[in-house]
Amino acid sequence: MGDREDTLRFLDFDGVLCDSLPECYAVSRTAYWTGFLGLPEPPASVPEEAEFARMRPLIRRGADYLLLHLAMREGLRLVSQGDFDALAAREAERDGLFHDLFYQARSDLLRRDPERWFALNPLYPGIREILLRNRANRAVLILSTKEAPFILAILRHHGVEWEADRVLCSGKESKLRFIDRILSERGARGAVFVDDQVDHFQGPSEHPVRRVLADWGYVRPEWIESGTFETVSLSRLPELLPA
Ligand SMILES: [Mg+2]
Numbered sequence: 001m002g003d004r005e006d007t008l009r010f011l012d013f014d015g016v017l018c019d020s021l022p023e024c025y026a027v028s029r030t031a032y033w034t035g036f037l038g039l040p041e042p043p044a045s046v047p048e049e050a051e052f053a054r055m056r057p058l059i060r061r062g063a064d065y066l067l068l069h070l071a072m073r074e075g076l077r078l079v080s081q082g083d084f085d086a087l088a089a090r091e092a093e094r095d096g097l098f099h100d101l102f103y104q105a106r107s108d109l110l111r112r113d114p115e116r117w118f119a120l121n122p123l124y125p126g127i128r129e130i131l132l133r134n135r136a137n138r139a140v141l142i143l144s145t146k147e148a149p150f151i152l153a154i155l156r157h158h159g160v161e162w163e164a165d166r167v168l169c170s171g172k173e174s175k176l177r178f179i180d181r182i183l184s185e186r187g188a189r190g191a192v193f194v195d196d197q198v199d200h201f202q203g204p205s206e207h208p209v210r211r212v213l214a215d216w217g218y219v220r221p222e223w224i225e226s227g228t229f230e231t232v233s234l235s236r237l238p239e240l241l242p243a
Contacts, residue, residue, distance in 0.1 A: 021218065055068050128158050214234075
């Protein structure tokens with residue numbers, strides 16, 4: 001298949017292809033305690049990691065993970081997207097700093113202990129095979145808020161040589177707007193967009209974009225239970241892809 005394809009497939013990375021929660025917990029913890037507070041990092045605890053995991057579905061990008069630590073330190077129990085957004089608005093002026101501290105801590109860990117870093121970033125079962133089957137299909141793209149070099153490093157570690165121009169980072173731009181732009185640029189008709197954060201599904205789109213919630217990712221139970229969104233299980237993900 002060539003460059004021109006009617007329907008593009010956009011796959012989120014964290015919580016769809018990669019079970020990155022352990023890495024994001026470790027990295028954001030260091031960034032928050034050492035980088036932001038300037039304090040020694042306390043020993044990690046099982047209840048803290050469980051609370052971090054409970055709030056994980058609410059984040060959209062790397063900087064947001066520091067807000068989860070901030071919430072835990074203040075005893076704030078974030079339940080809804082609205083709870084999270086209120087805290088993010090309160091701390092808006094720290095967004096750039098939190099982003100830098102998060103990526104600094106990530107780069108440090110990768111450089112200092114690559115073996116541990118890769119171990120903290122496993123792919124979900126079967127994902128490696130799905131990516132290998134679609135390796136040559138330029139209609140299949142990875143769309144993440146994560147910076148692309150880290151995604152490419154994880155894929156390479158798992159033996160998946162994926163073209164660098166097929167890992168797209170939306171940064172702070174809305175993913176739907178980003179998808180619209182790519183569809184226009186490539187003259188594609190529409191898209192299938194698989195993500196685990198329903199906030200990325202909100203808003204208008206100039207193209208038909210089928211939005212599918214990955215039910216194995218970092219999802220809140222009510223996102224599934226509401227029946228508002230089409231969902232897909234990991235075992236049925238291949239049905240949404242060309243190969
Ligand atoms: Mg995700």
